[in-house]
Amino acid sequence: MNKIVYFDNAATSYPKPEEVYRAVDHFQREIGASPGRSAHRLAVAAGRVVLDARERLARLFGVGNSSRVVLTPNCTEALNLAIKGSLRAGDHVVCSSVEHNSVMRPLRRLAADGVVELTVVPCSPEGRLSPAVVQKQLRPNTRLVVVTQASNVLGTIQPVAEIGKITRKRGILLLVDAAQSAGCIPIDLPASGIDLLAFSGHKGLLGPSGTGGLVIGEDVDLLSLKEGGTGSRSQHEIQPLHLPDRYESGTLNGPGIAGLSAALAWLEAQGVAALMRRLRELTAALLGELAAVPGVTVYGPRDPKKQTAVVSFTMAGKDVAAVAATLDQRFGILTRAGLHCAPSAHKTIGTLRRTGGTVRASLGPFNTTEQVRYFGACLRQLSGK
Amino acid sequence: MPDPSSVATFFTTHAALRAEKLLQTADIPGKLIPTPRHLSADCTLALEFPSALQDRVREILDRHAVETSGMYCLE
Numbered sequence: 001m002n003k004i005v006y007f008d009n010a011a012t013s014y015p016k017p018e019e020v021y022r023a024v025d026h027f028q029r030e031i032g033a034s035p036g037r038s039a040h041r042l043a044v045a046a047g048r049v050v051l052d053a054r055e056r057l058a059r060l061f062g063v064g065n066s067s068r069v070v071l072t073p074n075c076t077e078a079l080n081l082a083i084k085g086s087l088r089a090g091d092h093v094v095c096s097s098v099e100h101n102s103v104m105r106p107l108r109r110l111a112a113d114g115v116v117e118l119t120v121v122p123c124s125p126e127g128r129l130s131p132a133v134v135q136k137q138l139r140p141n142t143r144l145v146v147v148t149q150a151s152n153v154l155g156t157i158q159p160v161a162e163i164g165k166i167t168r169k170r171g172i173l174l175l176v177d178a179a180q181s182a183g184c185i186p187i188d189l190p191a192s193g194i195d196l197l198a199f200s201g202h203k204g205l206l207g208p209s210g211t212g213g214l215v216i217g218e219d220v221d222l223l224s225l226k227e228g229g230t231g232s233r234s235q236h237e238i239q240p241l242h243l244p245d246r247y248e249s250g251t252l253n254g255p256g257i258a259g260l261s262a263a264l265a266w267l268e269a270q271g272v273a274a275l276m277r278r279l280r281e282l283t284a285a286l287l288g289e290l291a292a293v294p295g296v297t298v299y300g301p302r303d304p305k306k307q308t309a310v311v312s313f314t315m316a317g318k319d320v321a322a323v324a325a326t327l328d329q330r331f332g333i334l335t336r337a338g339l340h341c342a343p344s345a346h347k348t349i350g351t352l353r354r355t356g357g358t359v360r361a362s363l364g365p366f367n368t369t370e371q372v373r374y375f376g377a378c379l380r381q382l383s384g385k
Numbered sequence: 386m387p388d389p390s391s392v393a394t395f396f397t398t399h400a401a402l403r404a405e406k407l408l409q410t411a412d413i414p415g416k417l418i419p420t421p422r423h424l425s426a427d428c429t430l431a432l433e434f435p436s437a438l439q440d441r442v443r444e445i446l447d448r449h450a451v452e453t454s455g456m457y458c459l460e
């Protein structure tokens with residue numbers, strides 16, 4: 001097998017559906033204009049592309065009003081908007097111990113600046129967050145609970161709906177980081193009690209990088225993270241309050257959003273539930289291959305029903321970076337070694353200092369069982385047994 | 386003499402484009418136009434439609450929570 005085997009879909013998915021490449025190219029060549037900035041035909045065409053993407057996202061997440069879908073350059077900005085837009089001085093905030101740094105760093109900074117009090121709730125060794133333990137940590141001044149729906153290190157899927165019941169009852173906002181779950185597992189905002197959902201457009205949603213967004217629940221009011229031109233209410237020097245413009249200052253990524261819209265159409269046609277079943281089969285095969293390699297330790301749930309297609313492992317006596325480098329150079333298999341921007345998750349599973357992280361294999365809808373078997377064979381060869 | 390026209394203005398481009406799509410779905414002839422400057426400076430695009438259908442247009446936009454900044458009969 002000389003072709004590249006791409007197992008780094010949790011960083012960004014590759015390849016994309018053919019329609020995505022065509023949509024980006026079509027936007028660049030035939031539309032080109034800036035959405036929402038002029039009244040000429042190409043600006044209107046660009047605006048329609050953005051509207052389609054927004055409406056597809058609203059449908060995907062069970063949201064009725066597509067103006068509540070705010071588009072951002074990535075999930076990190078969406079998380080920063082949700083966190084910094086909702087928290088005020090004196091607030092208490094709760095998050096899990098497997099959060100990515102895109103959650104942890106803004107929270108740590110607000111805590112270090114003395115703005116908020118932060119409680120990090122420890123997860124189980126499989127990375128699971130217990131709703132009962134979250135409940136015990138809530139205080140009268142808790143404004144926000146932040147949970148990553150699926151760990152980017154372990155794949156562990158959190159009981160978001162159960163946590164949502166608790167936060168709803170207490171009038172506390174629930175922010176879900178769906179960077180690893182959007183497009184991989186079905187998500188229904190109202191049914192899960194989610195107030196804020198931050199998503200990446202270029203991972204499980206299969207769009208181009210430079211896309212992401214934040215879905216803002218009907219009753220949620222956030223301060224804007226940035227102010228600027230919106231193409232609307234231009235007579236006012238203060239930021240407009242109407243959504244989505246309030247949170248979308250600056251020219252939108254037209255080509256990226258066109259690609260994302262095409263990817264969403266592809267996902268709709270395939271069905272997220274069907275894709276999830278297929279990825280579960282591949283994950284089961286991957287876990288089976290890893291279990292057959294001497295000296296390999298697998299972290300996380302090790303159960304395709306309890307995780308996304310993300311699997312972390314270490315090999316006895318081998319440096320994780322060296323394993324990933326050999327997989328790339330000798331076998332053409334692309335994985336990611338290290339801490340995956342989530343040191344707290346590695347602390348939770350004991351791989352922060354002991355091994356310097358893990359090797360992470362993350363699958364996408366274009367991976368095959370044959371590739372997973374080849375990966376297993378290469379690892380057995382590497383283990384020397 | 387052509388039928389009189391009305392114009393709906395909006396706070397955001399999103400609302401204007403969404404209104405256009407909703408009217409299309411309801412088979413109401415609607416056309417996006419550059420917002421006449423004497424009516425509003427809120428959003429670049431406005432939606433023109435036959436005045437006789439103003440009540441229906443209002444009802445559809447309300448039902449789908451599409452906010453307008455104004456609705457005007459053109460002379």
